[in-house]
Amino acid sequence: MLLPFILFLTTVIASPLQTPLNTEYEILSPYSSHRSISPRVFIVTMFEPEESAWTKHMNYVHHFVVPGLSPLHPQVHCTADYQICHFTTGEGEINAANSMMSILLNPKFNLRDTFWLLNGIGGGTPTEVTTGSVTFAKYAIQVGLQYQIDPKELTGYPDWPTGYFSYGAKDPWGYPDSVYGTEVFELNENLRDRAIAAGKRVEQSLDIGNDENIALRNQFPAPGNAKPFVKGCDVLTSDNYWIGETFDNYFIEYSKLITNGSATYCSAAQEENATLEAILRLSKFGYVNYERVIVMRAISNFVKAPEGFNDPVDFFHNYPKGGIELSLNNLYKVGIEVVKDILDNYDEVCALKASNYLGDIFGTLGGVRDFGKDKYTVH
Numbered sequence: 001m002l003l004p005f006i007l008f009l010t011t012v013i014a015s016p017l018q019t020p021l022n023t024e025y026e027i028l029s030p031y032s033s034h035r036s037i038s039p040r041v042f043i044v045t046m047f048e049p050e051e052s053a054w055t056k057h058m059n060y061v062h063h064f065v066v067p068g069l070s071p072l073h074p075q076v077h078c079t080a081d082y083q084i085c086h087f088t089t090g091e092g093e094i095n096a097a098n099s100m101m102s103i104l105l106n107p108k109f110n111l112r113d114t115f116w117l118l119n120g121i122g123g124g125t126p127t128e129v130t131t132g133s134v135t136f137a138k139y140a141i142q143v144g145l146q147y148q149i150d151p152k153e154l155t156g157y158p159d160w161p162t163g164y165f166s167y168g169a170k171d172p173w174g175y176p177d178s179v180y181g182t183e184v185f186e187l188n189e190n191l192r193d194r195a196i197a198a199g200k201r202v203e204q205s206l207d208i209g210n211d212e213n214i215a216l217r218n219q220f221p222a223p224g225n226a227k228p229f230v231k232g233c234d235v236l237t238s239d240n241y242w243i244g245e246t247f248d249n250y251f252i253e254y255s256k257l258i259t260n261g262s263a264t265y266c267s268a269a270q271e272e273n274a275t276l277e278a279i280l281r282l283s284k285f286g287y288v289n290y291e292r293v294i295v296m297r298a299i300s301n302f303v304k305a306p307e308g309f310n311d312p313v314d315f316f317h318n319y320p321k322g323g324i325e326l327s328l329n330n331l332y333k334v335g336i337e338v339v340k341d342i343l344d345n346y347d348e349v350c351a352l353k354a355s356n357y358l359g360d361i362f363g364t365l366g367g368v369r370d371f372g373k374d375k376y377t378v379h
C-alpha cells in the first residue's frame with residue numbers, strides 16, 4: 001500500500017500545475033461553468049459495496065468531482081436527466097458529516113426540493129429484524145456520545161450493564177444533563193411510512209440468501225429466524241463498531257431513555273447522525289429540506305450471537321455473519337421502489353408534510369420536541 005501512495009505524492013508534488021486529483025471528470029467548483037443541478041432524489045451511500053449495489057443497475061452518465069468529498073469517493077453521479085444523483089460519504093461520522101456538508105454547500109447544486117435516500121447496510125438486533133431485512137428509521141440515535149469506563153475496572157458496580165453512562169449523568173440509568181446536539185434526530189414519519197409501503201410491494205421477492213445465511217437465522221427466535229422483511233424501526237450511530245448481547249441490551253434501553261420512550265432501535269451503523277446534522281444545519285437556512293429525508297438500512301449481520309454461542313470473538317470472525325450480499329441486493333431492491341415512487345408520484349410525495357416533530361434535541365428547526373429536556377448544562 002505504501003508504494004503507490006509515495007508515487008501518488010510524487011506526482012502531485014512534481015507537477016504543481018496539474019490538478020491533484022487524477023481525474024477526467026469535471027470539478028464542480030464555484031468557478032466551474034456548469035449549470036445548476038437540482039436532482040429530485042439524491043441517493044447517499046457510505047462505502048463502495050453500497051455504491052456498487054446501486055451503480056450496477058443505474059444508468060449514471062454524468063460524473064463530477066465535488067471538492068470536499070472523501071478521497072475514496074470524490075465523485076457525484078447523475079442520470080441523463082439529472083433527476084437522480086448519487087454520492088458516497090465514506091464510512092464513519094467524520095466522513096459522513098464532511099461529505100454531506102460539501103454537497104450541501106456546493107453552489108452548483110440547488111437542493112431546496114430534493115428528496116434524500118440515506119441508505120446502507122448495518123447490524124441488526126434479532127429481536128426486531130433479521131439479516132436481509134430492510135428498515136426505515138424515524139429516529140437516529142448517536143449512542144457513542146457518552147462517558148465510558150472499562151467494565152474490568154467497575155468491579156464495585158456489578159449491576160451496571162456496560163461501562164457507558166450519559167454525559168452529566170451519575171450512572172447508566174441517568175438522563176443526560178449535557179448534550180452536544182447530535183444525540184437524536186427525528187425524521188418525517190409520514191414520508192417514512194410511504195417508503196415502507198413502497199418497500200412492502202417487493203417484500204415477497206427479497207433475497208433470502210444462501211444456506212449458511214438461512215441456517216444462522218434459524219438459530220434465533222422470531223423474528224430473527226424469519227424470511228427478510230421490510231420494517232419501520234430506528235437506527236443507532238456509533239463510530240465504535242460494537243457487537244454482543246451486553247451492548248445490544250444496553251442500547252435498546254439507552255435509545256428508549258434518550259428519546260423518552262419513543263425509539264425502537266433495530267439497526268446499528270456509523271453515519272446517520274453525522275449526515276443528518278449537516279442536513280439539519282442547512283435546512284435551517286433553506287438550502288435543503290429536512291422534511292424530505294428517508295433513512296434506510298438493510299441488515300447485513302446480527303449484532304449478537306445466537307443463544308449458546310459463547311465466544312463472541314469467534315462469532316465475529318468465523319461465523320457466517322449473516323449476509324452482506326443479500327443485504328446489498330435488498331438495499332437496491334427496496335431502494336429503487338422508493339425512488340420510483342418519488343419520481344412517479346412526485347406531487348403526491350411532495351405534499352407529505354410531517355405531522356410529528358422534526359429535528360434535533362435542541363429544537364433547531366422549531367416545533368415541540370417529544371424527547372429531550374427543556375434545559376441542559378451547556379459548556
Ligand SMILES: *[C@@H]1O[C@H](CO)[C@@H](O)[C@H](O)[C@H]1NC(C)=O
Binds near residue numbers: 141145181
Ligand atoms: C446519531 O446517532 C447517535 C447514536 O448512534 C445519537 O446519539 C446521535 O444523537 C445521533 N445524531 C447525530 C446528529 O449524530
Ligand SMILES: *[C@@H]1O[C@H](CO)[C@@H](O)[C@H](O)[C@H]1NC(C)=O
Binds near residue numbers: 175369370371372373
Ligand atoms: C424526557 O425525559 C426527561 C427525563 O425524565 C424529562 O426531563 C423531559 O422533560 C422529557 N421530555 C419530554 C419532551 O417529555
